[in-house]
Amino acid sequence: MSDDLPLQLSLEPPAEHEYLGLRTAAGLSAMSPEGARAGLPASWCAACLRHQGELVGMGRVVGDGGLFLFVVDIAVTPAWQRKGLGQRIMQSLMDQVHARAPARAMVGLIADGQAYRLYEKFGFRLVAPGAHGMLLRL
Structure with missing residues (x-):
């Protein structure tokens, strides 16, 4: 990780339009504006990285804040990946x-593809075959 990149870290969720744009730019599934409008302010915690004011990376944790938390929306714009x-x-x-x-x-969390390798660095472990992640998309 390079510490000399001119990036600003903020501990707040991104704006709705930034969130929707970065998700799709980073290859994550599209979400609805209505969902973003309701969900972003309900984030338990968040982190945004900006370069000259432009959102280039983000992540959030959602949940009840006491029993269960879920890491979501880890996304970096393609020009800033790797x-x-x-x-x-x-x-x-x-x-x-x-x-x-x-x-x-x-x-x-749910790790797409090889992303589990990043999450392992933070103590996360694959749970299969003992358990299986499941998802219902509305």
Whole structure:
């Protein structure tokens, strides 16, 4: 990870239009404006990386804040990928989780493709075959 990149880290969710744009630019599934409008302010914690004001990376943790938390929206714009930004975002989120979440809280995520390798660096472990992640898309 390069520490000399001129990036600003903020611990707040992105604006709705930034969120929707970065998700699709980074190859994540599209979400609805209505969903973003309702969901972003309900983030338990968030991290955004900006270059000259432009959102280039983001991540959030959602959940009830006591028992269950879920890491979502780890995304970096293609021009900034492979520069350690995903790791920087995850470190920021995990710092917040370790500082604020109660003992024994369960923190989960769904890793696409080889992304599980990043998450393993933060203590996450694959659960299959003992358990299987499931998803219902509305």
